[in-house]
Amino acid sequence: MNFIDKVEVSVAAGDGGNGRMSFRQEKFVSKGGPDGGDGGKGGDVVLVASRNQNTLARFRFQKDLQAQPGGAGDKQRKHGRNGEDLLVDVPVGTVAFRADGTVVADLAEDGMQVVIAKGGRGGFGNAHFVSSVRQAPKFAEKGEQGETYMARLELKMIADVGLVGLPNAGKSTLLARTSNARPEIADYPFTTLTPNLGMVTVDKDHSLLVADIPGLIEGASAGKGLGHEFLRHIERTAVILHLIDAYDEDVTKAYQTVRDELKSYDAALLERPEIVALTKVEGLDEEIVDDLMQQLRRVIAHDTPLYAISAQAGAGLKNLLYAVQNAVTQVREQTAAAAEAEVLEEALPVHTLARSDKDWAVTKQEDGSFLVQGTAIEGFAARTNFDNEEAVQRIRDILKRQGIMPELVRQGIQPDAAIYIGQFGPVRY
Numbered sequence: 001m002n003f004i005d006k007v008e009v010s011v012a013a014g015d016g017g018n019g020r021m022s023f024r025q026e027k028f029v030s031k032g033g034p035d036g037g038d039g040g041k042g043g044d045v046v047l048v049a050s051r052n053q054n055t056l057a058r059f060r061f062q063k064d065l066q067a068q069p070g071g072a073g074d075k076q077r078k079h080g081r082n083g084e085d086l087l088v089d090v091p092v093g094t095v096a097f098r099a100d101g102t103v104v105a106d107l108a109e110d111g112m113q114v115v116i117a118k119g120g121r122g123g124f125g126n127a128h129f130v131s132s133v134r135q136a137p138k139f140a141e142k143g144e145q146g147e148t149y150m151a152r153l154e155l156k157m158i159a160d161v162g163l164v165g166l167p168n169a170g171k172s173t174l175l176a177r178t179s180n181a182r183p184e185i186a187d188y189p190f191t192t193l194t195p196n197l198g199m200v201t202v203d204k205d206h207s208l209l210v211a212d213i214p215g216l217i218e219g220a221s222a223g224k225g226l227g228h229e230f231l232r233h234i235e236r237t238a239v240i241l242h243l244i245d246a247y248d249e250d251v252t253k254a255y256q257t258v259r260d261e262l263k264s265y266d267a268a269l270l271e272r273p274e275i276v277a278l279t280k281v282e283g284l285d286e287e288i289v290d291d292l293m294q295q296l297r298r299v300i301a302h303d304t305p306l307y308a309i310s311a312q313a314g315a316g317l318k319n320l321l322y323a324v325q326n327a328v329t330q331v332r333e334q335t336a337a338a339a340e341a342e343v344l345e346e347a348l349p350v351h352t353l354a355r356s357d358k359d360w361a362v363t364k365q366e367d368g369s370f371l372v373q374g375t376a377i378e379g380f381a382a383r384t385n386f387d388n389e390e391a392v393q394r395i396r397d398i399l400k401r402q403g404i405m406p407e408l409v410r411q412g413i414q415p416d417a418a419i420y421i422g423q424f425g426p427v428r429y
Helices: 171-178 227-234 251-265 267-271 286-297 317-347 375-382 389-401 404-410
Strands: 006-012 045-050 064-066 086-091 094-098 103-107 113-117 148-155 161-164 196-203 206-212 239-245 274-279 306-308 360-364 370-374 418-421 424-428
Touching (some): 006 113, 045 094, 045 103, 161 171, 161 227, 171 206, 171 317, 196 317, 206 317, 239 317, 251 286, 274 286, 274 317, 286 306, 306 317, 360 404, 370 375, 389 404
Parallel strands (some): 006 064, 045 086, 161 206, 161 239, 239 274, 274 306, 370 418
Antiparallel strands (some): 006 148, 094 103, 094 148, 360 370, 418 424
């Protein structure tokens, strides 16, 4: 299966079912009372994080994520069926965005579920509107439309360790030697074709999830080579393991090139704990290895651990893995402590300004009509059948109860002027 880590999909929650307008028809009863049932709720679109998924490739062919609509209400006050939610499995680490870049879901843990589009509410049947002043309502609500929009899904691998380095630095060889991963390698320029995850066993009590990020080349953060497409996968790793090929002409330049690309992509990555390993030291004289290590020590931070290893021969791997395990443990403990402190801070009483009850706005248009906007009132309008005069009269009553009619009068509304509620209407004054 091809590795796909960014796709665009159409998301559509189910529409709510229409309410039913009907009256009882019984033997020996010439005219029964209203008995129209309510419509069912539309299904939600729900993303589910799953460790069994490791790519977004399925969405190359499944572009439409659509939940079931709710069923219409029926006679005898029968409620319409609710539409089934659409549960969509995605890899752990998937982030869903709206077209404007707003994050609607960030699935960081296995089994996590997030509703990314809510189904529409079912409309009330006419039996719902019976009252002392309205004993035989001849209208019912329409079902509310479900949320629809274009979404972008991006996969950002969540791993303990991110392997970085120039092409041919030995990342894939190290991952293959220490884990169950079998990376696919290009013939030239010796770079991993796709990010790979591998579970590395440190000892009987510890293991690490390691992500092999494709080889970075100079200019990767600007879109050159594979690097720009896959740099996002290092954003969530706890520790960066930076490999340097002992056979590079200039090991210090190799180190700095990758660091510069990480900085260009996201400067915060330079603050991530780093461990550096000089690779492929098998067959090299001890004096040469010592010289290369001294060169690297002059350019890396004094507190950054530095190791010489050979993945091919297995030399130095045990000490390296223990150092990585300790670094990951420290990061995870610090992250957990910070999260706990954040929860405690949120639990403290905080003075906030009271929310205004006026959650609507009225605007006079150039043609003399009026535009009413507000979440609640637009919700009522969306469920109104404007071809039914009784239903329109109900909207007028709601405008009065919410204090909108007095505001229309204050702004000089004239008889028979058109009132639009969001995109719905008109209602004649």
